[in-house]
Amino acid sequence: MSQPETSAREWPLWEIFIRSRQGLDHKHVGSLHAADAAMAIENARDVYTRRMEGVSIWVVESRHIHASNPEEAESLYDPATDKVYRHPTFYDLPDALKHM
Amino acid sequence: MTAGNANTDPQEIFDDKVAREIRIEPKDWMPDKYRQTLIRQISQHAHSEIVGMLPEGNWITRAPTLRRKATLIAKVQDEAGHGLYLYSAAETLNISRDEMLAQLHSGKAKYSSIFNYPTLTWADIGAIGWLVDGAAIMNQVPLCRASYGPYARAMVRICKEESFHQRQGFEILLTLSRGSSPQRHMCQDAINRWWWPSVMMFGPSDDQSPHSAQSMAWKIKRFSNDELRQKFVDVCAEQVKLLGMTLPDKDLQWNATTEHYDFGPINWQEFWDVVNGNGPCNRERLEARVKAHEEGQWVRDAAIAFAAKQNDSIRKKNTADVAA
Numbered sequence: 001m002s003q004p005e006t007s008a009r010e011w012p013l014w015e016i017f018i019r020s021r022q023g024l025d026h027k028h029v030g031s032l033h034a035a036d037a038a039m040a041i042e043n044a045r046d047v048y049t050r051r052m053e054g055v056s057i058w059v060v061e062s063r064h065i066h067a068s069n070p071e072e073a074e075s076l077y078d079p080a081t082d083k084v085y086r087h088p089t090f091y092d093l094p095d096a097l098k099h100m
Numbered sequence: 101m102t103a104g105n106a107n108t109d110p111q112e113i114f115d116d117k118v119a120r121e122i123r124i125e126p127k128d129w130m131p132d133k134y135r136q137t138l139i140r141q142i143s144q145h146a147h148s149e150i151v152g153m154l155p156e157g158n159w160i161t162r163a164p165t166l167r168r169k170a171t172l173i174a175k176v177q178d179e180a181g182h183g184l185y186l187y188s189a190a191e192t193l194n195i196s197r198d199e200m201l202a203q204l205h206s207g208k209a210k211y212s213s214i215f216n217y218p219t220l221t222w223a224d225i226g227a228i229g230w231l232v233d234g235a236a237i238m239n240q241v242p243l244c245r246a247s248y249g250p251y252a253r254a255m256v257r258i259c260k261e262e263s264f265h266q267r268q269g270f271e272i273l274l275t276l277s278r279g280s281s282p283q284r285h286m287c288q289d290a291i292n293r294w295w296w297p298s299v300m301m302f303g304p305s306d307d308q309s310p311h312s313a314q315s316m317a318w319k320i321k322r323f324s325n326d327e328l329r330q331k332f333v334d335v336c337a338e339q340v341k342l343l344g345m346t347l348p349d350k351d352l353q354w355n356a357t358t359e360h361y362d363f364g365p366i367n368w369q370e371f372w373d374v375v376n377g378n379g380p381c382n383r384e385r386l387e388a389r390v391k392a393h394e395e396g397q398w399v400r401d402a403a404i405a406f407a408a409k410q411n412d413s414i415r416k417k418n419t420a421d422v423a424a
């Protein structure tokens with residue numbers, strides 16, 4: 001593309017996290033482009049909270065997010081599958097036992 | 101351990117996930133053609149949302165009341181949001197926003213042909229909401245279950261927002277249909293002009309749509325073009341009665357055997373003419389897009405320059421603090 005030097009760089013991508021109500025976690029809702037953090041928050045307000053979907057916004061530049069590799073899912077999560085004794089339902093107790 | 105876990109062939113793992121309705125995510129292996137199909141479909145969809153703002157934006161300054169103006173602005177703003185959700189979903193497939201925009205501006209990428217028709221009267225805004233958004237919803241609801249995670253999630257968000265678009269459109273037509281004789285005439289005229297292009301929004305008929313079968317196998321698509329089109333005709337044929345108006349199709353008739361409405365032949369020549377750039381507004385739409393992009397260049401450059409300057413002064417301040 002024959003565009004001027006200054007536009008060679010796209011605005012960076014940001015990941016957007018929204019707290020929908022006081023007391024709940026911030027949840028990932030999507031991403032957008034912005035020149036800086038302040039603009040990312042402003043744009044997130046316009047794009048992701050037009051219908052009162054949020055009371056707080058976090059923005060993180062996408063390049064700062066490190067993700068686990070899906071190909072390693074097996075070795076990462078398999079050790080947990082045979083440890084059902086970590087769940088309360090594993091224990092066999094009489095129905096007569098109350099408040100537990 | 102199940103037999104499936106021992107599988108190491110990426111194609112088989114992918115096929116197995118699709119078969120079991122497990123969503124494909126950006127970092128998962130996927131066939132190259134699946135990726136290309138998604139990029140084409142999602143970017144085309146994003147472009148349609150963005151270009152789709154033009155025919156409606158045309159009436160914002162001339163909306164008949166403040167209430168109509170506020171709702172039309174809200175609708176058009178939603179469409180901008182839909183474009184952004186979809187561009188972001190496409191970007192997870194390794195194509196940049198700039199690249200997609202360049203494809204739109206050069207004419208290489210398509211957008212929905214419906215937006216190449218003009219909005220001649222206020223009733224057109226009603227007809228677009230009812231018919232165009234209505235057809236879009238019919239297409240989009242099944243896409244909420246598309247096999248590619250980011251696309252499906254974008255569609256869920258979009259579908260939530262679409263229903264007001266259709267309702268506000270129908271309300272506009274309903275008001276006109278109860279108005280004066282010229283208003284009723286305007287209402288019918290808009291329906292007459294928008295009906296067939298809306299019916300064509302579902303794309304070529306199944307026997308002319310060679311990629312459909314593959315998209316259905318990949319679970320990107322859930323229903324064929326003709327299935328969705330029939331559903332749309334069935335719904336609209338009933339809804340139009342509430343307006344006391346008619347759809348411009350003399351062959352439209354309830355068929356008790358199929359339990360669907362029969363409808364007349366579609367003018368596919370017109371469809372392909374518009375797709376290939378010869379619709380009433382193709383040039384105007386593209387020119388408006390390119391102009392907006394070029395005239396916004398200095399804003400994007402200035403924002404980048406400002407951000408760089410801010411970062412610079414933060415860095416200098418930090419260095420000064422450390423030195424002190």
Ligand SMILES: [Fe+2]
Pocket residue numbers: 149178179182258262
């Ligand atoms: Fe939309």
Ligand SMILES: [Fe+2]
Pocket residue numbers: 179233262265
């Ligand atoms: Fe819409």
